[in-house]
Amino acid sequence: MDDRDSRVGDDVDKGGDDGDRFETRAVTYGEAGARTGAARDVVTPIHLTTTYEVPGLDPDADLETLDPDAGEFLYSRLSNQTRNALEHRLAALEGGEHAFAFASGTAAITTAVTAVVHPGDHVVAFEDLYGGTRSLLTRLFRDRFAVDVTFVDARDPEAVAEAARPDTTLFWMETPTNPLLRLCDIEAIAEVADDCGAVLGVDNTFLGPMFQHPLDLGADLVVHSTTKYLNGHSDSLGGALVTDDADLADEVAFLQRVGMGNVMASFDAYMVLRGTKTLPLRMRAHEANATAVAEFFEGHDGVRAVHYPGLETHPQHDLATRQMDGFGGVVSVELDADLAGVERFLGALEHFPLAVSLGGVESLVEHPATMTHSPLSQAERDDLGITDGLLRFSVGVEHREDLIADLKRGFAALDGVEVVVSDDD
Structure with a gap:
């Protein structure tokens, strides 16, 4: 067992019962308070009601501060x-005090930014962000709400510090980034944010709460697309925000509910609750398969570059080993091919459907230039290194030899060779 394995499942002070370890919290935490009635369901029911009967008039009731833990619905x-129940579990898994579940990951990010910035404020963001997040920061907050945004290569903490201004209120980071799996030093950037009196937000979707703990490293808030690893089965859309900051939590609660x-x-909350029960098992399988892929x-000679923090050749492997408890299930590669060659490669795959999203038990592949990052201009994609040959693989939990055999079929098609890959190949 290496150092990373020994850290997974360590006791935590926040969010868990009596220091329960991660695997235990993933299965049980948060559900007891949601059980009602004489049956005492082991699994939290899906409460589909839109409204609740109240016992009577209460002139002093504050509808914005209802406490569901006290049975106030x-x-x-x-x-x-x-x-x-899900929000309690998310807080426990991420090691935070307050969690909020949203209709999508984008909704969680939008709420996080809205809770922090005002017109005239300044945001510093990692330049290599998910295309939807980048568009959100520019087309909504910059162009409509007069929030200035500076994109920087956050792999260098000094570049982040140099971009800060007196009006900077938010630093927004992804690590690893989508799709090039670049990392930023959360702890170092947290110090920059503290010096500025600003908030540091980290999108932790690519690793999830098992493999990375931004709050412990100094981040003020963490967001997830629960659609990805937390749910893990590609059948529920959602987002989450976790924070330890009580004032920030109050603002987020107001925005979320009112x-x-x-x-x-x-229903989606139920699906994510179910998904988290197998999160530790799935994440280990994702990582093992991604490493093999x-x-x-x-x-392979047909590849120009491989992006995966678990490889010793990754330029930030040392940071990954220090900052992360696992390397995740996403691998990005740049094929030595033009767009027509990429199409031949993709057309031959059987176990990697061409689809956006990631983090499900099934493997997927997507082409960032024409899919997730298509809203960006060609110049922006060129600056970021989003080439026509770049593919992002979400490696699932199938047998790794079947996945590798499938990739061999892709390379054979790329080379114009018809080949049947045997199990022994």
Whole structure:
């Protein structure tokens, strides 16, 4: 067992019962308070009701501060038993005090930024962000709400510090980034944010709470697309935000329940609760398969570059080993091919459907230039290194030899060779 394995499952002080380890919290935490009635369900039911009967008039009631933990329910936008159970579990898994579940990951990011910035403020963001997040920061916050945004190569903490200004209120980071799997030093950037009196937000979607702990490294808030690893089965859309900051949590709660009304539906909350029960098992399988796939790509002549933090050849492997408890299940590669060659490669694959998203038990592949990052201009894609040959693989939990055999079929098609890959190849 290496050092990373020994850290997974360590006791935590925040979010868990009596220091329960990660695997235990992933299965059980948060559900007991959502059980109602004599049956005492082991699994939290799906509470589909939109409204609740109240015992009588209460002139002093504050509808914006209902406490679901105290059984205060009025309307499901404000509070719902299934969503409340999930929010408790998300807080426990991420090691935070306050968690909020949203209708999508983008909704969580939008709420996080809105909770922090005002017109005239300044945001510093990693230049290599998910295309939707980059568009959100520019087309919504910059162009409509007069929030200035500076994109920097956050692999260098000094570049982040140099971009800061007196009006900087938010630093927004992804690590690893989508799709080039670049890293930023969360702890170093947290110090920059503290010096500025600003908030550091980290999108932790690519690793999830098992493999990376931004709050412990100094981040003020963490967001996830629960659609990805937390749910893990590509059948539920959602997002999450976790923070230790009580004032920030109050603002997020207002925006979630009243200001925007963007909450996760109870059915989706149930699905994510179910998904987290197998999160530790799935993440280990994702990582093992991704490592095998990355090593296969690294040894192939048809590949120009492989991006995976678990490889010793990754330029930030040392940071990955220090900052992360695992390397995740996403591998990006640049094929030595033009767009027509990429199409031949993709057309031959059987176990990697061409689709956006990631983090499900099934493997997927996507072409960033024409899919996730298509909203960016050609110049922006060129600056970021999003070439026509770049592919992002979400490596699932199938047998690794079947996945590698499938990739061999792709390379055979790329070379114009018809080949049947045997199990022994």
